[in-house]
Amino acid sequence: METTNAKDFTELTCTNLMIKLKILLNKLPPGDAVAFYATREQVDNTCSPFSGQGYQVSWTATAENRYLVRIGK
């Protein structure tokens, strides 16, 4: 199931996804979350490490190698 307001970041490199997420999370009001699509590699290498920086990270598989990720403050 696709969420219309979630951006597709599956084609970003892990480094550029990290940059993108840092930019988005810097602008995020407390209590809010960003939602986006990512690949398994991106989830493991880039999204998961944000949980160690005080963010809440969760994801659900929506298709083969496609995950809806939510990162919130």
Add this chain to the structure above:
Amino acid sequence: MHVSSSTFFFCEPVTGERMRWLSGVISAAGGEGASNETGSVKIFLSGDALFSLLDARTRPGWVTLSRMPSVRITADGDVLLLQGLFDPVASGIPGIRVTGAGNGRSFWGELVFALEMDWKGTKNAAFLLCNSPYMSRVPVYMLRFLASVVEAGLHPELYCYLDGVHVLHDGQRPSEFENIGKGVSALAGETVRSCRDPWFAACSRCATARGYYQMNPGTGFCEPASCIQDIAIRPLKEILARFPGFYPVASHMGGWTVPAGCEGGGVPGLSVFITHPPYCSEWTFGGLSLAIAAAMDGIPTNVIFIEDGVYALQEIHEVPGNERIFNVQEMIAVTTDIESLSYHVHSPSLEDRGIHRTGDFPLVGKVSDGDLPRILFPSKDGPASATAMRMLFF
């Protein structure tokens, strides 16, 4: 006293502005004005860089450098013939060596010989290709360079990045130019026949953007599309995983410096010069992406905004609502905390343009011409066992 060996290879235009700061860097690499450093500097010029040998705005700089005993300048005689510049260069500047054009070892053989002297014991040599075939002649130079690498008994490595990934395209059939796709395939075959391993890769982000790496909806993974077989599409991270190795990476504009006695020790540093304005081309984004990814992998990395690259730091950039583009200032702002990454902006480039670095970037340090050697040749102030430094221009 520290001794270093430096080589620069340029095949794109050397402007008057570039000549001014570069001659200071090259002089410092050669030991001029440094109290505790000496070294040899080899400069190899091909392509459009050769015009700077005769251009009134740059010729005096080359004449001065050619008189330094520690500096050796070599010009590509075959390209000089093509440009009609062979005689004026060969007879006009006594200190310039012209190779190729039937005179002994080829220009590319000389360049590979130089890198073997710098990177003693190296088994590999790489070329970072950022230019597309046919629009640019840089891919031809890449083939010449890597063919000489194989001839010298080394393993060739090719990293296709930005528009360099167009080399991947299967079915190239230029009517008037050398077929680059076939050239890469022939080079890969020749390398295997000589019992060496070619490591040819293209950046997956760049290849996906240009349609060479397409999603298979059944598997959810990307696969090569219309690609030659000899270049593997890999994440940039995998390409940069090669960089800790002790070997040179040549490019259309760049070089390296290797302190004596550092054979194989430590991870070579990386200095990325951002020379283009942001946004209208991919140079700034591509250079920054590569530098940040390298630093995140632990490679000590400098980013130097210089010449038109300083526009990345002017005023405040805002991406209009629906545009899909990275704001380079936001990229810089969220990456200043990466330990291995240092940002610098060249003050003379700001002054020449009458612009100012925005106050939002206090961690992007201003550097003068005199500061550049300190950044590029850290061995001058550091321990004698300092590591090598690669320099790439974007």
